[in-house]
Amino acid sequence: MQLNTLQLVIATDGRRSIAIFNYAEDGINWVTGDDDNGVNGFGGTPAIAGYNAGDGVRHTVLPGSFTEDIQFIDNLVGNTGKVGQWIFRLDVERPIVLGCQGNGE
Numbered sequence: 001m002q003l004n005t006l007q008l009v010i011a012t013d014g015r016r017s018i019a020i021f022n023y024a025e026d027g028i029n030w031v032t033g034d035d036d037n038g039v040n041g042f043g044g045t046p047a048i049a050g051y052n053a054g055d056g057v058r059h060t061v062l063p064g065s066f067t068e069d070i071q072f073i074d075n076l077v078g079n080t081g082k083v084g085q086w087i088f089r090l091d092v093e094r095p096i097v098l099g100c101q102g103n104g105e
Contacts, residue, residue: 002029002030002040002041003029004027004028004029004030005023005024005027005028005074006021006022006023006024006027006028006074007020007021007022007024008020008021008022009022010090012091015091016089016091017089017090017091018087018088018089018090019051019087019088019090020085020086020087021049021062021078021085021086021087022084022085023073023074023084023085024074024084025074025075025083025084026074026075027074027084028070028071028072028073028074029041030042031046031047031068031070031071032044032045032046032047042068042071046065046066046067046068046070047065047070048061048065048066048070049061049062049064049065049070049073050062050065051088051090053090058090058092060088062086063076064076
């Protein structure tokens with residue numbers, strides 16, 4: 001069985017909401033399900049990574065989505081400056097890209 005290792009954290013204080021995407025380095029081992037004409041996790045329709053608020057306005061697609069390159073998302077430097085990590089503020093009309101401040105921790 002092929003497994004992918006990732007973490008999605010959604011946090012809110014009741015007014016502001018953020019999403020943190022953490023992809024473990026070398027943690028993506030498949031990008032297509034058998035139902036999408038994939039074989040052993042590849043081929044067929046590639047995965048999409050990101051979020052969609054369902055309102056036609058607030059959405060973000062991470063690099064490599066819709067292509068076989070999505071398999072490398074765990075090795076890309078995200079908008080935080082860290083490999084495999086992206087942070088977005090969700091409660092606004094246009095997503096705000098949030099990165100790490102100071103020493104990057």
